[in-house]
Amino acid sequence: MTSTQSPPTQDGVRPTKDVESPRPGRRPRTRVADKGASRLFRWTATGAGALILVLLVAVAAFLVLRALPALTTPAAELTEEVSWMGEATSLLDFVGPLIFGTILAAALALVIATPIALGIALFTSHYAPRRLASGLGYLVDLLAAIPSVVYGLWGGLVLAPMVKPIWAWLNEYLGFIPFFAGTVSPTARVLMTVGLVLAVMILPIITAVSREVFLQTPRLHEEAALALGATRWEMIRVAVLPFARSGIVSAAMLGLGRALGETMAVLMILSPGFLYSFKLLEAGQQQTIAANIAAQFPEANPLGVSALIATGLALFVITLVVNMAARAIVARRKDFSGAN
């Protein structure tokens, strides 16, 4: 909007430098009525954009300020004062496994959910008859409306007993893979189960976003592929998926964001531990930042609260980094994005 080009003169030719241009540096004059409305719109849009920035900075400032006591207290004193830090010798030592657990749980959820979500989205956008597609889309959207407490209860009480034999099987026959190694938990309150529940929770957002992107594939490109003799799947591979690439990444990142921050479901299912452990089927191995905050907060003393907020700060940073990485991925092949 901040064009600094001088306005075209009446015959449509841009004035050259030596001709004195009227009102240099201004946007061309449009009709007066238009101007008020467009200025209003510009300020509203700018304001909304700025508000987001202000909120972000405010959150960051809050986290840093409140985490400061924990960050500045000497490690020995901190571990002494905050009982639940257990074996940890410093704040970093404490938050490390939590970051690890958080990312592992979220990544697990993403790995499970993304292929399924893309499958459902493609089915509803390009395969299913229209009636069935809208019904299915509606059902998936309903999944998003279920509160996470319900997911937690369901995961712990219904899903865990159900998947127990499967986890045991994985452990027995695929135990050589580090993820499935260790002693399989008899209650199945393990990260694998958590990942599964989180996957169900992030399924709707990934499905909905990628479905919208798939539907926006220009008809022209789909027909170009079909006219070359592409089967439906080849058409999807040639025209739809490349077009939707950045949209898929955004969809997955939205899902990842939700999985990273999910609290209740993890808290209610996982039997926590504070290790750097890849064992997904063993109890007492990992914990996530959000669930840990919820678990410890009620009984934390002031320094403990500060330590928890420091872990929250870590979560904030992780989320920011994830989003920036996603943007970088999207931007890398911008030329080929089909945006022009």
Added chain:
Amino acid sequence: MAQRIDVKDLNIFYGEFKAVADVEMSVEPRSVTAFIGPSGCGKSTFLRTLNRMHEVIPGAHVQGSVAMDGVDLYGSDIDPVAVRRQVGMVFQRPNPFPTMSIAENVLAGIKLNNKRISKSDADDVVEQSLRHANLWNEVKDRLNRPGSGLSGGQQQRLCIARAIAVKPQVLLMDEPCSALDPISTLAIEDLIAELKSDYTIVIVTHNMQQAARVSDRTAFFNLAATGEPGRLVEIDETSTIFSSPRVQATEDYISGRFG
């Protein structure tokens, strides 16, 4: 390689709406047939039935038969995908794949047809096709840049290169020159004349001179009234259509006294 096309009693529908009625015509192999007629009379619609692209629109269907060398394209055992591999198409609006480079665009059809080709063969196909489409000199230094970075006319020629890269039996062109400058247009017309020795070509055009220049036979379509289906009025040698058509409406349209 070129094949003749025989269309019998063809009615074309969009859902309930009958867009084109009772088409009956033959297209000779190794010839150029031009479709002319006012906007909305169903030229594109009819053209798209010749490679079964019509039916990709939800609700669209046809009645009647289109036979290619005696084989009905709409027979129950015919796979539309196989038909489209034989019958290439160039659309009214250029539609290169935006996520592919220029070279990848040219090779798209070959890759789809699952042919494994060596790097040097691929390079040859790219160069041959682009030369044929009169685009080679403009893009030879940027074959790996996106196809969507070209001008509209260049994009259209890229689409022509893409269509002929797979060496189809029949080439359908829907107003291929409507986005081109006169020089590129002439180049495409030369290309059509050249391709005629190998392919059967059907071209839709709004440009009378173009129809007269490139085609051997011309078909005139017309529309009785809006909401009515379009019909084939007559098809004949191009010279006959432009000098002494049998039907008054054709003469009116050609001489610009239409409507």
